[in-house]
Amino acid sequence: MVEARASRRGRWTTVEFVSVTRSTSQRDKSKLGRRSVGTYAVNYAADVTQASAGPGSRDLVAHLTSVAAACPSTQFVVGGYSQGATVVTNAVGLRTPSSFGGAVIPAEMADRVKAVVVFGNPLGLFGRTIESASPTYGPRARSFCNVGDPVCQIGSVDTVAHLTYALRGATDEGAAFAASRVG
Numbered sequence: 001m002v003e004a005r006a007s008r009r010g011r012w013t014t015v016e017f018v019s020v021t022r023s024t025s026q027r028d029k030s031k032l033g034r035r036s037v038g039t040y041a042v043n044y045a046a047d048v049t050q051a052s053a054g055p056g057s058r059d060l061v062a063h064l065t066s067v068a069a070a071c072p073s074t075q076f077v078v079g080g081y082s083q084g085a086t087v088v089t090n091a092v093g094l095r096t097p098s099s100f101g102g103a104v105i106p107a108e109m110a111d112r113v114k115a116v117v118v119f120g121n122p123l124g125l126f127g128r129t130i131e132s133a134s135p136t137y138g139p140r141a142r143s144f145c146n147v148g149d150p151v152c153q154i155g156s157v158d159t160v161a162h163l164t165y166a167l168r169g170a171t172d173e174g175a176a177f178a179a180s181r182v183g
Contacts, residue, residue: 004084
């Protein structure tokens with residue numbers, strides 16, 4: 001599982017990263033059989049300007065490419081929260097205003113990305129989701145946007161909605177979706 005955090009979140013402190021990883025590796029482990037679950041936190045600045053999303057997608061793609069070369073049978077789940085969702089959006093080939101300097105997952109690796117899960121994706125402000133905008137990744141993507149979340153829902157103002165994905169069960173639902181896609 002490769003996860004990109006939100007702006008201003010410490011490298012290993014994203015609540016959503018911990019919740020999704022824990023749910024995938026513990027609660028839903030029976031769905032994964034004997035498979036091992038590894039995690040990687042995308043290494044990028046996650047600054048509030050969103051300008052680091054492009055470099056974040058470069059790190060995400062570099063990590064996937066490296067692991068894919070070393071472990072040819074590895075399947076991937078990629079996920080992100082807030083700006084981290086923009087990192088993922090860029091990596092799956094959807095251009096956003098913060099795509100500058102970004103990278104896209106190579107087409108020959110697309111089949112190894114079994115699930116894409118994002119929370120509070122700013123792509124929603126353009127009336128789009130990965131599901132609706134990507135013919136390649138859309139069928140294996142799940143986007144969560146809490147009602148009232150101003151980061152992903154046009155005209156919304158409830159900042160608390162943006163901070164409560166784990167509390168509202170979306171991270172468990174996302175983890176279950178991801179586990180169901182890995183086979």
